[in-house]
Amino acid sequence: MREMATEQEVREMFERVAADAADRLNPPAKLGELLSNQSFYARPALRERLALRERLALRERLALRERLALRGRLDGLKLLGALTPVALSLVAVFMLASSVLTRQEDSTGFIAADQLGDESVGELGSADTSTGAGADVDVDSTDPDDESVSTTVPSETTSSTETTTEPTTETSASSTTTEKTETTAPTSASTALTTVSSTETTATLSLPTTGSTITSLTSVPLTTTTSEPSSTTNGTVFDILVTISVITADGDPVAGVSITNVASGVRYSTNRQGRADVGTSGCDGLAMVAPAGYKFNASRDNRLSTTSCKGPTFTVYYTGLGSTIP
Amino acid sequence: MRVERRKVHVDSTFADFYLGHFSRLVALATAVAGDATFAEDIVQDAMGKAHDRWPELDGYDNPVAWVRRAVINKSIDRKRRILREAKALARLGPGQPRASFQPRSDDELWSAVQALPARQRAAIALFYMEGYQTNEIAEVLGCAEATARTLLHRARATLRLELDTDHRGAQL
Structure with a gap:
């Protein structure tokens, strides 16, 4: 009897749930929502945004987990607090005894940690560039009393900047190659600890407007005030983003212009906005091959790189049709 | 086209x-x-x-x-x-x-159903709400029919027990 009553009650309850749903929901509206969402999901950019949202949700879950772990540690402390005074005394005696033993070890040949302090700071000041450790050192370069850190760009770097900041439109291919060599950055230890914040510079270039084949080669440096820690000596691969835009004399973007990275040999092509993001490494030059009569804007963005080009200049080469890539 | x-x-x-x-x-x-x-x-x-x-x-x-x-x-x-x-x-x-x-089903029965293990709850919902037989429940849950029967039996037994121990059960 009771069983039958239960079955009836369960059935009625589920019917109420179904009636609730039927009363409350608006299936046509939900269908429209679904169909619009299907197109939403079909769009790659929005899918990426959705993936980002999922990653953020994951981060929140991880934060929750950390809070739980912290809570667990606090529980452990509470447990410690609940120990009887006698047990606490025993713990204190044990800790005291272990401390005495440690001091005895130090006096018999171990070097105490506080004795190492000054020497280790001195080591940091000299910046061991072979390991790239200098990049991680937090140095206040505005402190004038801090003599162990150089905050200026080395003189050879400055001179190479001066050499390349004023391009000549009639430079021959051979002289450009020489300039490229000059822009190779120094590898002195003091450079490794120099950090300047500015990261982006734009240079505007123009080619001769004749429609004939251009045989000359022009080198234009993109001068930046950035000279960031370098660790090239241990073979770190740099990742610098250079955005090059190609426009007509009237300012219209030109799509399909071929741009070649001299170092890697990889070719890029400008998009509809006339721009191409050219990833490069180190201070290698870029060769841009394009029809004559266009203007070029090239900008370098170090913000994407974990380590940046060690030299203060970045040289872009460009030629007209028929020219030789340096 | x-x-x-x-x-x-x-x-x-x-x-x-x-x-x-x-x-x-x-x-x-x-x-x-x-x-x-x-x-x-x-x-x-x-x-x-x-x-x-x-x-x-x-x-x-x-x-x-x-x-x-x-x-x-x-x-x-x-x-x-x-x-x-x-x-x-x-x-x-x-x-x-x-x-x-x-x-709106905020009574003890709803709570008792929600307290069931997930697969038992699914079995009982399919049985009472959709009118499924045990072989159909087994197909949906991806298990053997005997397993579905067991899930259903245990769910009903639990609900019966819960309701019998309630004050409502004492009135019956």
Whole structure:
């Protein structure tokens, strides 16, 4: 009897749930929502945004987990607090005894940690560039009393900047190659600890407007005030983003212009906005091959790189049709 | 041109399918997941997948069975996740209660059903709400028919016990 009553009650309850749903929901509206969402999901950019949202949700879950772990540690402390005074005394005696033993070890040949302090700071000041450790050192370069850190760009770097900041439109291919060599950055230890914040510079270039084949080669440096820690000596691969835009004399973007990275040999092509993001490494030059009569804007963005080009200049080469890539 | 005609056909039949089953599937998901707001999301998600695969599903004898199975699986997963989150939040201390729609069935029976293990809850919802037989329940849950029968038996026994120990049971 009771069983039958239960079955009836369960059935009625589920019917109420179904009636609730039927009363409350608006299936046509939900269908429209679904169909619009299907197109939403079909769009790659929005899918990426959705993936980002999922990653953020994951981060929140991880934060929750950390809070739980912290809570667990606090529980452990509470447990410690609940120990009887006698047990606490025993713990204190044990800790005291272990401390005495440690001091005895130090006096018999171990070097105490506080004795190492000054020497280790001195080591940091000299910046061991072979390991790239200098990049991680937090140095206040505005402190004038801090003599162990150089905050200026080395003189050879400055001179190479001066050499390349004023391009000549009639430079021959051979002289450009020489300039490229000059822009190779120094590898002195003091450079490794120099950090300047500015990261982006734009240079505007123009080619001769004749429609004939251009045989000359022009080198234009993109001068930046950035000279960031370098660790090239241990073979770190740099990742610098250079955005090059190609426009007509009237300012219209030109799509399909071929741009070649001299170092890697990889070719890029400008998009509809006339721009191409050219990833490069180190201070290698870029060769841009394009029809004559266009203007070029090239900008370098170090913000994407974990380590940046060690030299203060970045040289872009460009030629007209028929020219030789340096 | 042929592709266009096919697309229109797909959309119209899918719309009929959607409108015909959406509410019922939400009710089923509510019974299993225990939360009507989540249930809507679950069904919408399953319907989205059905829409993606509609040319294939449309050829099935009973396409709603495919969606129902997806809904049940997602509801079980979601219920487990809710319980895990509730436990974690309980350990962290009192917080803001999550605002969501709950069915009006706020009696002891609803609580008892929600306290059942996930697969037992799914079995009992399919049995009473959808009128499924044990072989159909087994198919949806991906288990043997004997297992489905056991799930159903244990769920009913638990509910009976719960209601007998209630004050309502004492009145009967």
